[in-house]
Amino acid sequence: MGKQATRVTVNGKSHARVVDARLTLADFLRHELGLTGTHLGCEHGVCGACTVLLDGRSTRSCLMFAVQANGCEVTTVEGLTPDGGLSVLQQAFVDNHGLQCGFCTPGMLITLTELLRDNAEPSEQEVREALNGNLCRCTGYAGIVAAALDAARQLRAGTGG
Amino acid sequence: MPVLTLPLVEIALLAEPKLACFDGRVRDAAHSSFYNYFGTLSLAARDTISPGKMKPAPFDYHAPRKLEEAAELLASLPNAKILAGGQSLVPMMNFRYVIVDHLVDLGGIEDLRGIDVAEGRLRIGAMMRQRDLELSPEIARHCPLMAEALRHVGHRQTRNRGTIGGSLAHADPAAELPAICAAYDAVVHAASVRGIRAVPFRKFSAGFMATALSPDEMIAAIDLPLWRANAGHGFHEFARRQGDFALAGAAALLDVDAAGIVKRAALALFGVAEGPLRLAAAEAALTGQVLDFTAIRNAAAAARLIEPISDIHASGDYRRHLAQVLSTRALIDAARRAGVDV
Numbered sequence: 001m002g003k004q005a006t007r008v009t010v011n012g013k014s015h016a017r018v019v020d021a022r023l024t025l026a027d028f029l030r031h032e033l034g035l036t037g038t039h040l041g042c043e044h045g046v047c048g049a050c051t052v053l054l055d056g057r058s059t060r061s062c063l064m065f066a067v068q069a070n071g072c073e074v075t076t077v078e079g080l081t082p083d084g085g086l087s088v089l090q091q092a093f094v095d096n097h098g099l100q101c102g103f104c105t106p107g108m109l110i111t112l113t114e115l116l117r118d119n120a121e122p123s124e125q126e127v128r129e130a131l132n133g134n135l136c137r138c139t140g141y142a143g144i145v146a147a148a149l150d151a152a153r154q155l156r157a158g159t160g161g
Numbered sequence: 162m163p164v165l166t167l168p169l170v171e172i173a174l175l176a177e178p179k180l181a182c183f184d185g186r187v188r189d190a191a192h193s194s195f196y197n198y199f200g201t202l203s204l205a206a207r208d209t210i211s212p213g214k215m216k217p218a219p220f221d222y223h224a225p226r227k228l229e230e231a232a233e234l235l236a237s238l239p240n241a242k243i244l245a246g247g248q249s250l251v252p253m254m255n256f257r258y259v260i261v262d263h264l265v266d267l268g269g270i271e272d273l274r275g276i277d278v279a280e281g282r283l284r285i286g287a288m289m290r291q292r293d294l295e296l297s298p299e300i301a302r303h304c305p306l307m308a309e310a311l312r313h314v315g316h317r318q319t320r321n322r323g324t325i326g327g328s329l330a331h332a333d334p335a336a337e338l339p340a341i342c343a344a345y346d347a348v349v350h351a352a353s354v355r356g357i358r359a360v361p362f363r364k365f366s367a368g369f370m371a372t373a374l375s376p377d378e379m380i381a382a383i384d385l386p387l388w389r390a391n392a393g394h395g396f397h398e399f400a401r402r403q404g405d406f407a408l409a410g411a412a413a414l415l416d417v418d419a420a421g422i423v424k425r426a427a428l429a430l431f432g433v434a435e436g437p438l439r440l441a442a443a444e445a446a447l448t449g450q451v452l453d454f455t456a457i458r459n460a461a462a463a464a465r466l467i468e469p470i471s472d473i474h475a476s477g478d479y480r481r482h483l484a485q486v487l488s489t490r491a492l493i494d495a496a497r498r499a500g501v502d503v
Contacts, residue, residue: 002219021222022215043216044252045319057321063251064322067222068266132404133316
């Protein structure tokens with residue numbers, strides 16, 4: 001029951017698979033493509049760890065099926081990372097103690113990538129609002145917010161990375 | 162046995178009694194009330210659940226490109242359900258609170274998208290994403306009340322997928338968009354193989370997580386009759402964390418003439434009843450009156466008469482208090498935006 005062909009471009013590479021219709025995009029990324037950078041916390045849309053960019057927009061990959069992503073472009077945390085180093089945002093997380101256990105980090109990075117793309121100079125309030133759908137149980141968010149503001153400054157100044 | 166080693170279905174069984182609340186309903190912090198409606202678990206699990214893979218029960222997926230095709234599928238397929246944005250349905254499927262044989266995805270139907278302003282009404286396609294509406298210049302110009310409410314709907318990631326039609330069909334009592342439709346006396350266009358029928362929102366909203374839609378019907382579009390351009394709007398809700406379902410909220414529209422007399426008022430509450438609640442007594446108290454703080458305070462006092470539900474998140478008494486405070490704030494904002502300094 002319910003097998004379906006889907007073709008999804010992930011981090012620039014096209015993947016065609018026949019999958020169960022009920023396979024979530026998150027499980028497709030992790031189990032079919034081996035891209036385990038996308039983390040699954042709650043699997044019902046609350047924690048935000050599984051957030052990916054779907055056609056450039058932050059999306060919970062646990063709340064859609066891989067067949068729905070047919071023809072779409074997906075960017076995961078692996079796709080945010082330049083060869084041989086860290087992105088400006090990723091380095092800012094390191095510098096500002098923006099992560100501790102690291103479980104929420106992929107979702108945080110994806111959400112903030114979308115924010116900084118659309119808003120080069122976010123206020124602290126705007127950063128916090130953007131992050132209201134991403135739970136972190138370690139940091140208390142202060143380091144994450146500082147990392148986002150730091151990355152935004154560096155990207156505006158063109159001094160990062 | 163430690164909970165973590167139990168199959169998901171048994172975890173859901175264990176968890177379910179904890180979620181029961183005082184009036185026999187069930188609520189959850191994250192997804193509000195869907196457990197109430199689907200509180201009796203359908204445990205007809207048709208297969209074993211392999212850890213880490215495939216939480217939902219199996220189904221056949223259909224992706225029609227035309228509205229007519231979708232209507233045919235809904236009319237002919239047994240146990241079929243519509244997939245709009247999926248931000249409420251897929252969690253329920255992941256928990257197997259909902260088990261379907263067929264899922265009809267409306268995401269590929271171009272006719273269900275778009276915003277159109279004509280003949281004194283704003284028409285919104287059912288599959289318009291909440292985030293697109295939030296950022297839409299047409300919505301900002303013609304329906305700023307909705308634009309303001311949308312910022313409170315879920316999170317950016319869920320608004321990127323969630324649709325207006327999905328929110329209305331899901332009919333969560335704490336949801337913002339049904340309250341906006343109630344305030345505007347919206348008209349819902351419901352499509353099926355029998356054609357499209359127009360349903361006034363007061364008839365569309367049919368109690369707790371229930372609508373006037375038949376099982377084979379889908380929302381095609383929503384019409385919002387426009388108010389005068391200089392009418393004012395106000396929107397306030399209270400949630401413990403930003404992005405959570407509100408404990409209570411209020412949406413207000415006020416049309417005031419040059420002499421400061423209220424020509425027309427609408428006040429819709431949400432989170433306090435089985436569906437959005439128009440506070441007719443408050444509207445009547447304002448209409449024809451000189452708009453000032455006393456008039457607003459007296460009108461909002463009508464919220465003292467409502468009997469909100471009690472659950473694990475808030476008592477009915479607290480919700481009633483919130484309804485009055487939030488009504489006052491929403492009406493004050495609406496008055497100021499209508500040019501009256503209250």
